[in-house]
Amino acid sequence: xxxxxxxxxxxxxxxxxxxxxxxxxxxxxxxxxxxxxxxxxxxxxxxxxxxxxxxxxxxxxxxxxxxxxxxxxxxxxxxxxxxxxxxxxxxxxxxxxxxxxxxxxxxxxxxxxxxxxxxxxxxxxxxxxxxxxxxxxxxxxxxxxxxxxxxxxxxxxxxxxxxxxxxxxxxxxxxxxxxxxxxxxxxxxxxxxxxxxxxxxxxxxxxxxxxxxxxxxxxxxxxxxxxxxxx
Numbered sequence: 001x002x003x004x005x006x007x008x009x010x011x012x013x014x015x016x017x018x019x020x021x022x023x024x025x026x027x028x029x030x031x032x033x034x035x036x037x038x039x040x041x042x043x044x045x046x047x048x049x050x051x052x053x054x055x056x057x058x059x060x061x062x063x064x065x066x067x068x069x070x071x072x073x074x075x076x077x078x079x080x081x082x083x084x085x086x087x088x089x090x091x092x093x094x095x096x097x098x099x100x101x102x103x104x105x106x107x108x109x110x111x112x113x114x115x116x117x118x119x120x121x122x123x124x125x126x127x128x129x130x131x132x133x134x135x136x137x138x139x140x141x142x143x144x145x146x147x148x149x150x151x152x153x154x155x156x157x158x159x160x161x162x163x164x165x166x167x168x169x170x171x172x173x174x175x176x177x178x179x180x181x182x183x184x185x186x187x188x189x190x191x192x193x194x195x196x197x198x199x200x201x202x203x204x205x206x207x208x209x210x211x212x213x214x215x216x217x218x219x220x221x222x223x224x225x226x227x228x229x230x231x
Contacts, residue, residue, distance in 0.1 A: 093131060093162075101132035101163060101195055103202035108193045110173075110204040112211055118176040119230055120211060122193065122204065124222075126163035134161040134169045134222035139194035141201060142213060144186075149173065155220035157228070170229035172220045175213045182216030 091097060099105065105128030112120045122140075126132050137151045152174075161169045176185055189210035192201035223229040 098131045098133055098162065099128070100197055101126065101134045101169070102198045103193075103195065103200040104128075105130075105132055106163075106195075106202060108202045108204040110191050110193070110206055112175075112207065113230065116230060117178060118174060120173045120175055121226060121230060122171045122173060122219075123226075124163075124169045124171075124193070126165050126167050126169075129165055131162055131164050134163065134195070136196035137219055137221045138171045139196065139201075140173060140217075140219055141192040141194065142217075143188040143190040145188075149217040149219050152218050152220050155223075155229075157221055157223055161222045161224045170223050170226045172229040174216070174218045175211055177214060177216035182214030185212040185214045187212050 101124065105126065106124045107127050108125075109123045110120055111123070122138055124134065124138075139148050141148060163169050176182055187210045189206060191204045191206055193204045194201045220229055
């Protein structure tokens with residue numbers, strides 16, 4: 001009886017031992033199966049984390065670059081604008097820096113010439129500190145004249161004559177008609193020269209013996225050189 005009970009107990013203990021070993025094997029396999037999942041999850045987390053970091057760095061770098069570019073561009077634009085303004089201010093030929101020629105900023109002389117016959121050269125000199133524009137033609141007021149002589153339209157230049165400080169402009173007056181069509185001549189000893197757009201006149205000194213004029217008296221437009229004025 002004792003022997004059977006002992007044998008039964010031994011069998012039971014053996015069975016329990018086998019069951020315990022089987023449970024341990026299952027636990028090892030389960031633990032081993034969980035490790036790759038954890039690594040993959042860690043890799044995905046790492047993969048997701050690193051691009052996020054790269055994007056952040058790229059964005060920060062882009063922002064910094066954009067900021068630097070914008071600042072540089074703004075600085076350059078400001079500099080160019082200032083240089084442009086300064087250039088315009090220093091350019092004597094810029095329209096905003098020029099003034100009309102007038103009796104206040106010029107001196108005028110009137111000199112009869114031998115060729116062409118019966119012509120007188122009118123020379124105006126810019127005595128001012130700015131470039132001046134000679135608009136149109138001189139307004140001639142001879143001694144005792146009741147009107148100013150008309151302009152010769154064919155003498156109109158393609159552009160307005162502009163004078164730098166110290167420069168000269170020219171016009172010519174045809175004093176007497178060569179064929180006598182101007183009527184009787186008369187001697188005049190004084191001449192005033194006016195400018196279009198101004199009521200002021202400048203005295204132009206004539207020769208001591210004066211000059212002779214008739215009713216055919218005409219004048220040319222202002223020119224940049226004496227040859228153009230006399231031809």
